[in-house]
Amino acid sequence: MSATATAAAIRSGELLACPVALRRAAPVAAAVSFRMGRSARAGRLAMRVRVVAAAASVEGAEEGKGKKKKRAASGIMKPKPISPELREFVGGAEELPRTEALKIIWAHIKGNNLQDPNNKKIIVCDEKLKKIFGGRDRVGFLEISGLLNPHFQK
Structure with a gap:
């Protein structure tokens, strides 16, 4: 899988069947969530990994870091x-x-x-x-x- 295809799959929020694909993927800022559950077809425990591209949100978060409101001293x-x-x-x-x-x-x-x-x-x-x-x-x-x-x- 090429780097652009991997990035496109990550941006689309595609569910990946194997965490190994994450290690081979191009370095893209992404949020990763894991979910355990029973596979409907196989009837066995399976882990699914969901990768969501967060490049745009990471840039926005860095800009918003300095804008926290200060609380009054108490x-x-x-x-x-x-x-x-x-x-x-x-x-x-x-x-x-x-x-x-x-x-x-x-x-x-x-x-x-x-x-x-x-x-x-x-x-x-x-x-x-x-x-x-x-x-x-x-x-x-x-x-x-x-x-x-x-x-x-x-």
Whole structure:
């Protein structure tokens, strides 16, 4: 079977009896679906392969990739008003998503080497962190997000 005949058979949506024909076919962008069923004539199980040309739809899909609608931020990604203490810590922003606040706090912890050397799960608070964490000297890393709750208005 020539490449043009194979391409024509693929474009027509012809059912192929053998998957070997797919391997010999010319490289054409196509969607392949498999279906198992009993053959009416032979009374035995047979597999049919359907190949549908998708060259035109593939080009259309590539063009449409950049046109997805962006959803509005929600949950912890949504910017919310923050308390004056946290506003001073982050540099004066009026609103901030909870995720960004955590990133800024962790950058401060890592940058100033504030993790306990013996137990990295414990953060030793400096003066800036004490203002945010209610005056506590040491905080567990799992407690940080809970201690930020009072700084975000609902």
